[in-house]
Amino acid sequence: MSDKEIKNLEEIFEARIARDEKIEPKDWMPEKYRKTHIRQMSQHAHSEIVGMLPEGNWITRAPSLRRKAALLAKVQDEAGHGLYLYSACETLGISRDEMYEQLHTGKAKYSSIFNYPTVTWADMGAIGWLVDGAAIINQVPLCNTSFGPYARAMVRVCKEESFHQRQGYEIMLKLCNGTPEQKEMAQDALNRWWWPSLMMLGPTDAESIHTEQSMKWKLKRKSNDELRQQFIDQTVPQADILGLTIPDPDLKFNEETGSYDFGEIDWDEFWQVVKGHGPSNKKRMKARVGAWEEGAWVRDAAMAYAEKQEKKKLKKVS
Amino acid sequence: MNQDFLVLCLESGSVAVLIQKHTNMSKNWPLWEIFVRSKNGLEHRHFGSLHAADADMALENARDVYTRRSEGVSIWVVESKNITASNPEHNGELFEPAQDKVYRHPTFYDLPDEVKHM
Numbered sequence: 088m089s090d091k092e093i094k095n096l097e098e099i100f101e102a103r104i105a106r107d108e109k110i111e112p113k114d115w116m117p118e119k120y121r122k123t124h125i126r127q128m129s130q131h132a133h134s135e136i137v138g139m140l141p142e143g144n145w146i147t148r149a150p151s152l153r154r155k156a157a158l159l160a161k162v163q164d165e166a167g168h169g170l171y172l173y174s175a176c177e178t179l180g181i182s183r184d185e186m187y188e189q190l191h192t193g194k195a196k197y198s199s200i201f202n203y204p205t206v207t208w209a210d211m212g213a214i215g216w217l218v219d220g221a222a223i224i225n226q227v228p229l230c231n232t233s234f235g236p237y238a239r240a241m242v243r244v245c246k247e248e249s250f251h252q253r254q255g256y257e258i259m260l261k262l263c264n265g266t267p268e269q270k271e272m273a274q275d276a277l278n279r280w281w282w283p284s285l286m287m288l289g290p291t292d293a294e295s296i297h298t299e300q301s302m303k304w305k306l307k308r309k310s311n312d313e314l315r316q317q318f319i320d321q322t323v324p325q326a327d328i329l330g331l332t333i334p335d336p337d338l339k340f341n342e343e344t345g346s347y348d349f350g351e352i353d354w355d356e357f358w359q360v361v362k363g364h365g366p367s368n369k370k371r372m373k374a375r376v377g378a379w380e381e382g383a384w385v386r387d388a389a390m391a392y393a394e395k396q397e398k399k400k401l402k403k404v405s
Numbered sequence: 406m407n408q409d410f411l412v413l414c415l416e417s418g419s420v421a422v423l424i425q426k427h428t429n430m431s432k433n434w435p436l437w438e439i440f441v442r443s444k445n446g447l448e449h450r451h452f453g454s455l456h457a458a459d460a461d462m463a464l465e466n467a468r469d470v471y472t473r474r475s476e477g478v479s480i481w482v483v484e485s486k487n488i489t490a491s492n493p494e495h496n497g498e499l500f501e502p503a504q505d506k507v508y509r510h511p512t513f514y515d516l517p518d519e520v521k522h523m
């Protein structure tokens with residue numbers, strides 16, 4: 088194809104997206120669209136999968152059967168989210184194995200938030216409330232993104248997220264209405280998860296490189312800073328109901344804008360975590376790679392069994 | 406593969422077995438397309454795909470991945486390689502012939518307003 092022909096196809100393609108038409112896997116698409124989607128969707132999938140680890144840490148120690156059942160269901164949902172996204176991503180021509188390879192070798196990133204440790208039960212509350220809360224804000228606009236399989240996966244994910252956030256908030260509520268020690272535990276969890284949750288919504292607009300193209304392709308509908316503001320504005324009143332204090336002395340309602348002004352985010356910390364130097368990066372990757380490698384014999388055995396059954400069937404027929 | 410291990414195998418003459426084993430090991434679970442009927446009276450609809458060693462496992466995995474909240478009463482699984490899909494680049498010759506056949510639609514026919522129930 089000549090450059091002119093490609094340029095023409097690109098124009099038609101962009102116009103389709105501008106008209107709110109969906110792009111399906113077998114449609115022609117610019118190479119950059121394919122690559123950007125593979126990157127974003129696989130990293131989104133990796134985040135769901137690695138995101139199971141900090142919470143999986145507490146399943147066996149949940150304080151009641153009710154909490155245990157809920158946490159187990161939530162973590163199972165996150166596995167499901169990872170699987171929806173991996174299979175949506177595979178429609179673009181990358182294999183599941185390649186994606187795992189990229190995750191396990193550190194070539195692909197996942198959300199920085201999952202590199203923080205979960206040290207008390209209250210962290211299960213804070214994660215559901217704040218981390219899933221921030222994830223919802225990020226994901227809802229993606230239900231209308233231009234790539235069909237991604238949009239459909241997001242619709243399913245978003246339906247399931249609301250339970251995640253509510254069960255987390257309920258944990259916080261229970262702790263805040265409990266003993267002073269329990270309330271202190273909830274406050275401590277908020278103190279540790281607040282800033283990482285704000286960072287989770289991504290670098291400030293000034294430093295965000297992909298935004299303009301992503302807006303065009305509806306991979307993004309609001310900027311990181313807008314999403315962050317939305318998150319803060321909806322979360323502060325929820326903290327008030329819990330009777331907890333947001334760990335930001337500069338947080339203040341601004342009558343003029345109708346939003347909360349907030350303090351400086353420590354972006355150095357964010358970049359450190361992204362580059363692999365967060366408190367739990369190594370631990371997460373070790374657990375993930377370990378699970379994959381130690382599960383190899385199970386995958387092989389299942390495949391060997393399937394092949395044996397297939398042969399038996401063929402024998403019967405012949 | 407570990408080099409010493411390979412040499413050891415060559416020496417013991419079991420290389421054929423080893424190669425056989427190695428090819429088995431690198432075989433990945435195939436991809437399956439999942440179709441779910443959400444309730445009786447509705448058709449099966451494509452829900453997504455997943456990897457599984459065989460059809461039975463694909464059904465079980467589909468139950469866990471796509472129907473955790475009673476989204477279905479029946480599941481079909483089809484190995485993805487068995488699906489033949491039309492090519493969107495040929496949409497013209499495939500679908501355009503239907504476009505100029507307006508006489509296939511009821512509104513094409515002129516009837517007086519007095520005619521009821523038609």
Ligand SMILES: [Fe+2]
Nearest residue numbers: 135164165168
């Ligand atoms: Fe999720």
Ligand SMILES: [Fe+2]
Nearest residue numbers: 165219248251
């Ligand atoms: Fe979630």
